[in-house]
Amino acid sequence: MKSELLEDLRWRGLIAQSTDEAALAESLAKPTTLYIGFDPTAPSMHVGNLVVLLVMRRFQLAGHTPIALVGGATGLVGDPSGKNEERTLNTEETVANWVERIKTQLSQYLDFNAPKNAAIMANNLDWTSPLSAIEFLRDIGKHFSVNQMLSKDSVSARLEASGISYTEFSYQVLQALDYLELYRLHNCTLQMGGSDQWGNIVAGLDLIRKVEQGSAHALTVPLLTKADGTKFGKTAGGSVWLDPEMTSPYAFFQYWLNTDDKDVVNFLKVFSFKSHEEIIELEKAHNENPGARTAHRELARELTSLVHSPETCVRVEAAAKALFGQGELAELDEATLTAALSELPRTTVKRSEPMPTWVDLIAATGVVDSKSAARRIVKENGAYLNNAKVTAEDFAPSESDFLCGKYAVLRKGKRDLAAVELVD
Numbered sequence: 502m503k504s505e506l507l508e509d510l511r512w513r514g515l516i517a518q519s520t521d522e523a524a525l526a527e528s529l530a531k532p533t534t535l536y537i538g539f540d541p542t543a544p545s546m547h548v549g550n551l552v553v554l555l556v557m558r559r560f561q562l563a564g565h566t567p568i569a570l571v572g573g574a575t576g577l578v579g580d581p582s583g584k585n586e587e588r589t590l591n592t593e594e595t596v597a598n599w600v601e602r603i604k605t606q607l608s609q610y611l612d613f614n615a616p617k618n619a620a621i622m623a624n625n626l627d628w629t630s631p632l633s634a635i636e637f638l639r640d641i642g643k644h645f646s647v648n649q650m651l652s653k654d655s656v657s658a659r660l661e662a663s664g665i666s667y668t669e670f671s672y673q674v675l676q677a678l679d680y681l682e683l684y685r686l687h688n689c690t691l692q693m694g695g696s697d698q699w700g701n702i703v704a705g706l707d708l709i710r711k712v713e714q715g716s717a718h719a720l721t722v723p724l725l726t727k728a729d730g731t732k733f734g735k736t737a738g739g740s741v742w743l744d745p746e747m748t749s750p751y752a753f754f755q756y757w758l759n760t761d762d763k764d765v766v767n768f769l770k771v772f773s774f775k776s777h778e779e780i781i782e783l784e785k786a787h788n789e790n791p792g793a794r795t796a797h798r799e800l801a802r803e804l805t806s807l808v809h810s811p812e813t814c815v816r817v818e819a820a821a822k823a824l825f826g827q828g829e830l831a832e833l834d835e836a837t838l839t840a841a842l843s844e845l846p847r848t849t850v851k852r853s854e855p856m857p858t859w860v861d862l863i864a865a866t867g868v869v870d871s872k873s874a875a876r877r878i879v880k881e882n883g884a885y886l887n888n889a890k891v892t893a894e895d896f897a898p899s900e901s902d903f904l905c906g907k908y909a910v911l912r913k914g915k916r917d918l919a920a921v922e923l924v925d
Contacts, residue, residue, distance in 0.1 A: 504529045506563045507603035507634070512777060515556055515769040517696035517723040518772055520706065528690060532618060535560055535691035536568035536675065536683050538625070541576040541599035544921065545744035546606050547735040548756070548819070551808075553695060553722050555750070555772060557612050566618040569607040570679060573600045573626030580676075582655040582697040585662045600624060606743055609808075623688060628682045629675065643676055644711045645704070650674075653700035663888035671865040673701045680705025680713060690717040695724050728763035734866070743808055750809040753815040758794070758821070762787070764795045774804050817841075824910060824918055826888040834907040840897045840909055842920040849922045856897045859886055863911050866919035878913055885912035 504526035510516050519525055530853060539546065546554070548689075556801050557567045571868040575594045579588035610640045611620035632641075640755045650656060659665040683689035688825035702719040709715045725733040728752060734741050741756050742748040747758075757834070760768055766784045773780065787796040805814040820841040833841070848865035850857060857865070860875040863884070869875045876894045886898055887910050900923065903909050909921040 502679060506560065507596070509777075509817070510556065510559070514767065515552075515722050515771065517721045518699050519720045520718050522701075524690070527716060527722065529565070531566055532566065533560075533569065533641075533691055534566040534683075534687050534689045535633075535693060536623070536680075536689050537570055537693050538570040538575070538679060539603055540572035540580060541596050543740075544599050544602050545742045545747050545833050546603060547734055547742075548740050549725070551743070552725050554610050554694060555563045555774075556693060556722055559774075561611055561615070561618060561620060564618055565714040566621065567611055568621040568623055568683055568687060569604075569611055570623045570625060570683070571600050571603050572679075574622040574624055574629035575672060575675050575679070578675060578700075579660050579663055579669050580655075580672050581753070582695075582701070585819075587663075590692075598627075601640055602744075603712065609758060623683065625675070625679045625682075629678065639857050640790070640923070641674060641681075642706055645674055645677075645785045647692065650704075653704075655697060657702060673704045677708040678700040681708050683710050684713065691720060691729050692717070693720045693722065696721040697724060708716075711721070718904075728767075735809060741749055745809060745813075749818055749843065750813045751837060751840035752806060752844070753808065754801050754805045754814065754817045754821065757804050757912075758797050760797055760800060760805055762791050765800060769796060769800055773800065774800075775803070823888070824912075825915065826912070828883070830887050830904055830910060833904070835907075838905060838908055842910070845918050845920045847920040847922060849924045851922055851925055852900070856899065858895055859884060859891045859911065860894055862898075862921050863913060863919060866911065866921075868917050868919045883914045886910070888912065 506529060507516070507522070507526055514569065525814060535557070537557050549915050557569070561567045567917060573596060574716050576599070577590070577593065579590065607622065613620045613622065627725075636695060650670065650673060651660070656665060659669075680689070680692050682776065692705055694702060699719070699721050701723065701882050705715055706719060741753065757768075765787060766780070769775065769780050769783060783796040783799055786793070802814055802818070805817065816834070816837050820833050820837045823830045824841060830838070846868055848862060848864040849918050850862070860872050863869055863875045863878070864872045869878065878892055882890065887902060887904065898909055903923045907923045911919040911921060
């Protein structure tokens with residue numbers, strides 16, 4: 502038996518492992534309750550979390566009921582998956598704060614008010630906290646074989662690397678308990694996660710079978726990597742966060758716009774809710790004229806609109822165009838302008854001091870090697886201040902030229918940008 506949803510996930514490259522797929526397809530022929538867990542390891546989720554989060558959204562759109570589990574308990578312990586050393590344990594207050602922040606983020610992507618299959622929010626601290634150590638060991642721990650636990654990839658890798666504490670070793674028991682509790686509370690019969698979670702998910706299946714004599718399913722999503730082999734979701738500045746205070750909407754848009762040509766079609770399949778036909782058309786347009794970056798723009802627009810809002814997407818795209826002379830810089834609000842200029846080479850000028858010339862300023866940013874090179878750019882008509890051409894070597898901007906009273910944009914030729922900030 503085939504499932505249209507599973508076939509779509511397979512086409513998008515979103516299936517890594519599953520238990521009996523025929524049985525899973527049969528189960529998905531009727532409304533199914535499923536869950537994915539998100540541990541609060543930071544104040545925000547990042548774009549890597551979007552991979553599985555949007556898979557859960559696809560399940561809800563197909564008529565199934567998703568449970569978004571926030572790990573208020575497991576976040577206090579630490580998952581050894583993918584780590585070569587012990588995680589730093591955060592305080593209870595910190596984890597509790599991050600749980601609430603992540604709950605707010607999850608509510609953006611799932612419908613918690615749907616009439617028939619409203620999403621459910623859960624926190625595993627609710628059933629873990631009341632358990633005594635003796636109850637946990639007798640009622641849950643007795644169902645786990647240490648030999649099997651040691652064979653799990655995440656555990657064996659750590660044993661070969663730096664060793665593992667009992668705290669992190671017990672993580673898979675806690676995650677298995679989550680599956681058992683959600684099975685009991687909500688008849689949840691499918692757990693999904695990244696492919697590095699396979700061992701933990703299977704442990705949950707075993708626990709359901711031993712304690713409740715029940716059966717359930719597992720489905721994992723491949724860990725996303727870029728074509729060059731580097732880790733997805735990382736930039737020179739660190740992770741790409743979903744929180745606009747941690748990664749600005751402008752930087753978020755630019756991250757997707759700057760996707761490698763080799764990755765863009767794959768990322769459209771993974772993250773976009775466009776149809777197969779629409780993505781195939783974008784792939785065709787990309788192959789015929791990659792320089793137009795049509796697929797990249799569609800990817801950046803869709804993800805920025807989803808994560809930050811369509812209105813924000815319009816603003817940041819206007820900012821990107823304005824920086825390169827295709828729009829009015831003066832029309833940008835200060836927050837968007839600040840974000841757009843944040844990663845450019847820059848220099849500062851004190852209000853109390855005489856204003857340097859354009860030549861001095863561009864040289865100070867490091868965009869050119871010397872002032873003589875800067876003067877040559879002016880002579881060759883390649884010098885711009887706020888998209889206005891600079892024609893004199895001794896031209897110096899006035900305070901009124903600073904956008905929002907604090908920024909000026911320098912441009913050399915068509916592509917090389919720098920910023921000047923006016924400071925007190």
